[in-house]
Amino acid sequence: MCELLGMSANIPTDICFSFKGLAKRGGDRGPHKDGWGMVFYEGKGCRTFKDPKACSFSPIARMLEDYPIKSKLVIAHIRQANKGKIALENTHPFNRELWGKNWTFAHNGQLNNHKKLPTGRFEPIGQTDSEYAFCYILNKLELRYKNKPHNLPNVFSFVKRCADDLRQLGVFNLLLSDGQYLFVYCSTNLYWITRKSPFGKARLIDEDVEIDFQKHTTPNDVVTVIATNPLTSNEVWQKIAPGESYLFKHGEHIF
Amino acid sequence: MCELLGMSANIPTDICFSFKGLAKRGGDRGPHKDGWGMVFYEGKGCRTFKDPKACSFSPIARMLEDYPIKSKLVIAHIRQANKGKIALENTHPFNRELWGKNWTFAHNGQLNNHKKLPTGRFEPIGQTDSEYAFCYILNKLELRYKNKPHNLPNVFSFVKRCADDLRQLGVFNLLLSDGQYLFVYCSTNLYWITRKSPFGKARLIDEDVEIDFQKHTTPNDVVTVIATNPLTSNEVWQKIAPGESYLFKHGEHIF
Structure with a gap:
């Protein structure tokens, strides 16, 4: 299995603190040693960092822990390979263009009979x-x-129905984004937390690191973090029920 | 205008030396301060590093200068913006999937009336x-x-005809790859060099750095580098004539 991390915020925010916790699970404290990746959106563009090596030993991951790239929307993934060899083409998140937007996808779980899924013109590379x-x-x-849709919440409601179908094939925890919205679908395990004013302190579970968000935020900031397992020990994370989906935009819960 | 850098090799090779020279032109010695990007292929996968900031001041570029990611095929670009604001979505190289492969594209030049070009289902993001x-x-x-072609040199001959058409709209120096082949099209300015045994020393033009390739290679290595302008002062770079194209695979010149 793998671990997922997502962030949706109303102001460009760095994810160094959360990623530090996740990275520890990537081959050091956890079994997720088969690669990792992280996508940061900035406007319509995005940057994707990937490494098929263990996150906790990756020079790229070290740089990202220390270089605060600020973004309103981030999707990260650390991998424990099940289907597909350890290779760059099998390293999440995946990116594709649709309707002139960058779409990003990361998955935790395992699906059976996936090769029977029709994919049309979107051909898998890995x-x-x-x-x-x-x-x-x-x-x-x-x-x-047939025409580019403008009501994205409707689009993501349709994605929810696709995800319901895919869950019939196995375990399907999902993060998906078009750059503005972050769609979250839970099959077995996903947690979320929204941080807003008044901000407090948070302590990582996986490393002896504490942060005082009050020192790094303004009273208007809204930042939601989604993870396979809670990353901090002294905050209350909401568990998402199996079969439930959440849609976030600018850190706010849309549905 | 911008500067291009490409590499095709028969063995995974790091491009740190050439990139060090190019990076100097990205906002320090040159006017190309409006972003940079680099794509490294590894098997069917690729990693893309991008930054809309000047290359010579980018922490990501610093990491890449020092962290020798080895690849048989690399495309890099430093940008001096003309059309399209300074933003991540306008930063080269661009990636898209076609026929289950990652295609990478970087361009130096400027085209008129580009918005009239039909793009079908491939919608520009920036x-x-x-x-x-x-x-x-x-x-x-x-x-x-209509069906996935298997003779890629034929495909790139067809791309050459498309490039001939695009050159009618302005300046169109191009690097394009499907992960195996590196296609090079010259509209005004492009140089190439193939390094093979016996290897010698090379000295960067833009920085006081010399490398002895003999210490970093085996007698079987073949490495071709393509650049907008020669990167070294003591080697003979071949100038590509306007309207000419070159195709490389594993460092060797195919046509």
């Missing part, structure tokens, strides 16, 4: 069940909307 | 003439080949 599922969803979206 | 041209070529390829 061998993972995850990338197949991503291509399947994009193909479903393109078939469903 | 505002550059370059990304339009990339989407135009991919669309032409998809229309030309």
Whole structure:
């Protein structure tokens, strides 16, 4: 299995603190040693950092822990390979263009019979069940909307129905974004927390690090973090029920 | 205008030396301060590093100068913006999937009337003439080949004809790859050099750095480097004539 990390915020925010906790699980404290990746959106563009090596030993991960790239939307993933060899093409998150936007996808779980999923013109590059599922969803979206849709919450409601179908094939915890919205679907394990004023202190579970968010925020900031397992020991994380989805925009819960 | 850098090799090779020279032109010795990007292929996967900031002041560029990511195929670009604001979505190289492969594109030059180019289902995300041209070529390829082609040199001969057409719209120096082949098209300015045994020493033009390739290679290595302007002062770089294209695979010149 793998671990997911997502962030949606109303102001460009760095994710160094949360990533420090996640990175510890990538081959040091956890079994997720088979690569990691992180996507940062900035406007319509995004940057993707990937490494098929263990996160906790990656020079790129070290740089990202220390270089505060600020973004309103981040998706990260650390991998414990099941389907698909350890290789860059099998390293999440995956990116594709649809409707002139960068879409990003990361998956935790395992799907059976994924090669039977029709993917249309979105051909998988690697061998993972995850990338197949991503291509399947994009193909479903393109078939469903002949013209570029403008009501994105409706689009993500449709994605929820696709995810319900995919969950029948196995375990399907999902983070998906078009750059503005962060869609979260829980099959087994996902937690979320929204931090807003008054901000307090938070302490990582996986490393002896504490942060005082009050010193790094303004009273208007809203930052939601989603993770496979809670990253901090002294905050209350909400567990998402199996089969439930959440949609966030600018840190706020839309549905 | 911008500067391009490409590498094709028969063995995973690091590009730190050449990138050190190029990076100096990105906002320090040169006017190309409006972002930079670099794509490294590894098997079917690739990693893309991008920064809309000047290369010579980028922590990501610093890491790449020192962290020798080895690859058989690299495309890099430093930008001096003309069309499209300074932003991540306008930062080269651009990546898209076609036929289950990662395609990478970087452009030096400027095209007129680029918004009239038909791009089909490949919708530009940013505002550059370059990304339009990339989407135009991919669309032409998809229309030309109803089934996935297996003779890639033929495909790149077709790309050459598309590039001839695009050159009518302005200046169009191009690097394009499907991960195996590196296609180079010259509109005004491009140079290449193939390094093979017996290897010698090379000295950067833009920085006081010398490398003895003999210490870093085996007798079987073949490494071709393509750049907008020669990067070293003591080697003979071949100038590509306007309207000429070159195709490289594993460092060797195919046509």
